[in-house]
Amino acid sequence: xxxxxxxxxxxxxxxxxxxxxxxxxxxxxxxxxxxxxxxxxxxxxxxxxxxxxxxxxxxxxxxxxxxxxxxxxxxxxxxxxxxxxxxxxxxxxxxxxxxxxxxxxxxxxxxxxxxxxxxxxxxxxxxxxxxxxxxxxxxxxxxxxxxxxxxxxxxxxxxxxxxxxxxxxxxxxxxxx
Ligand code: HEC
Numbered sequence: 001x002x003x004x005x006x007x008x009x010x011x012x013x014x015x016x017x018x019x020x021x022x023x024x025x026x027x028x029x030x031x032x033x034x035x036x037x038x039x040x041x042x043x044x045x046x047x048x049x050x051x052x053x054x055x056x057x058x059x060x061x062x063x064x065x066x067x068x069x070x071x072x073x074x075x076x077x078x079x080x081x082x083x084x085x086x087x088x089x090x091x092x093x094x095x096x097x098x099x100x101x102x103x104x105x106x107x108x109x110x111x112x113x114x115x116x117x118x119x120x121x122x123x124x125x126x127x128x129x130x131x132x133x134x135x136x137x138x139x140x141x142x143x144x145x146x147x148x149x150x151x152x153x154x155x156x157x158x159x160x161x162x163x164x165x166x167x168x169x170x171x172x173x174x175x176x177x
Contacts, residue, residue, distance in 0.1 A: 041090065044097030046160040048090055053116075054164055056084040057142060060123055064136035074130055081124045088117035097160060103153055112149035119145050 043051075059080035063069060069077075092113035094104025103109045119142040126134035 041093050041095045041100075043095055044160055044162075045091065045095040045100045045103065046097055046158045046162045048087065048095060050162045050165060052083060052087045053091065053146075056080040056087065057146065060084065060120075060135070060142065061139045063127075064132065064139040066132075069130070069132060074127060077135075078124070078127045081120055081127055085117060085120045085124065088113055088120060091116065099155075099159055106153075108152055109149070112145060112152065115145045115148070116142070 041048075057080075059077060063073065063077040066073065092104065092110055094100040119138055123135060123138040123142065126132075126138050
């Protein structure tokens with residue numbers, strides 16, 4: 001073996017040991033869900049509903065009823081559907097509002113959050129297929145999920161007084177200031 005060959009073999013051995021070592025470390029240190037550090041929600045359910053859930057859902061409903069959908073419109077709708085999908089998990093976590101953890105600790109809350117996620121996944125399938133009829137249909141099932149959870153939990157007056165974003169009220173004067 002030449003010096004160069006020896007050093008190549010040596011390097012290979014060191015690399016194999018390193019990668020075994022790395023795997024060993026990553027298996028040992030792989031955190032499970034329960035062990036992982038968890039950052040508490042920094043927003044209330046009321047605020048998350050209005051700023052994320054409602055905002056994204058309206059775009060899905062609008063797309064279901066739009067007269068035409070360009071490629072760009074489909075892409076935009078997909079972004080909102082992804083927001084809504086992620087917000088399902090956020091909603092399931094509760095929030096920093098007074099009533100939020102009481103809600104999140106209720107099994108029925110988790111069922112409704114999971115349903116919202118499931119319907120949003122269906123909407124995403126329709127979006128990927130550019131199937132507007134299917135999108136409209138999944139949008140209708142999505143409303144049932146919003147209303148189901150609202151009937152079970154939502155107070156008549158939002159706990160933090162944050163209401164549905166006014167400029168989503170089509171046909172109403174826009175608030176521009
Ligand atoms: C897991 C339960 C749950 C689901 C699912 C849910 N919501 Fe909510 N939502 C609530 C609760 C509870 C409140 C009231 C929060 C408060 O008052 O602190 C609320 C409040 C709201 C509000 C603001 C209050 C108001 O009266 O205007 C809007 C808007 C809203 N939700 C829209 C939606 C939409 C749209 C969907 C479906 C895409 C949805 N929500 C799905 C539980 C849910």
